Amino acid sequence: xxxxxxxxxxxxxxxxxxxxxxxxxxxxxxxxxxxxxxxxxxxxxxxxxxxxxxxxxxxxxxxxxxxxxxxxxxxxxxxxxxxxxxxxxxxxxxxxxxxxxxxxxxxxxxxxxxxxxxxxxxxxxxxxxxxxxxxxxxxxxxxxxxxxxxxxxxxxxxxxxxxxxxxxxxxxxxxxxxxxxxxxxxxxxxxxxxxxxxxxxxxxxxxxxxxxxxxxxxxxxx
Numbered sequence: 001x002x003x004x005x006x007x008x009x010x011x012x013x014x015x016x017x018x019x020x021x022x023x024x025x026x027x028x029x030x031x032x033x034x035x036x037x038x039x040x041x042x043x044x045x046x047x048x049x050x051x052x053x054x055x056x057x058x059x060x061x062x063x064x065x066x067x068x069x070x071x072x073x074x075x076x077x078x079x080x081x082x083x084x085x086x087x088x089x090x091x092x093x094x095x096x097x098x099x100x101x102x103x104x105x106x107x108x109x110x111x112x113x114x115x116x117x118x119x120x121x122x123x124x125x126x127x128x129x130x131x132x133x134x135x136x137x138x139x140x141x142x143x144x145x146x147x148x149x150x151x152x153x154x155x156x157x158x159x160x161x162x163x164x165x166x167x168x169x170x171x172x173x174x175x176x177x178x179x180x181x182x183x184x185x186x187x188x189x190x191x192x193x194x195x196x197x198x199x200x201x202x203x204x205x206x207x208x209x210x211x212x213x214x215x216x217x218x219x220x221x222x
Contacts, residue, residue, distance in 0.1 A: 006218060014214040016106075017082040023217070024075050027054050031221075034073040041067060044078045051222040056215055059191060060086065060164050082215050086163035089155045090208055091187070092200035093177060094170045098147035099200035100154045102162070103209035112150045113202050144173060148180045151187075159186055166212040168195030 003013035015023045024046060028034040031048030038045040041062040046054045056078060063081050085105055092099045101111035155162070167174050167190050174194065178187045195211055197204050 010220040012218045037074040055218045089162045089165040092168040093173045097199045099205040100150045106210045165190040168197040
């Protein structure tokens, strides 16, 4: 799992739940110690002695209280929260391919993956271009219909036994799935973070299962 640069400066790094406590300890060591920790329902901010900060947007349900500012490093509530075992529905979709599954503790238990031919855009003009566009539109529609059918088949029967739903892939394709009446309620409650994934296939689903429970820490250094 790789980090990424943040717009406006800083970087974000994914940290597996079991390594989060050690990560914050090393962050403190690199920055001369930890001055304070701010705990809120949806955000945890750790500020180092030299002014560097490490921020976590709390994933899944809200962080239990009590909330507030504490001296030094006090991330035990966050660590306990993210290490709780969860059963997560995964929906990865790009035009032409999808992968759907259920994972527990980062391991896929059930999955379904499909691929459908969707031609690229044709730059030619005239009637040929119009026929090609209609053909491509039909291919795209069938691809998304297949993805919606697999999401409904795999996730809807297990909806009440899922702790969260995590999405990944192309946002426009995901929005098309969100518009499906039978999937609307399920996908409306998905985690706000959307995983950036290549063409979905089973190996990508396995990787997404681990990334779905990793904690993204945003680091800003002075």
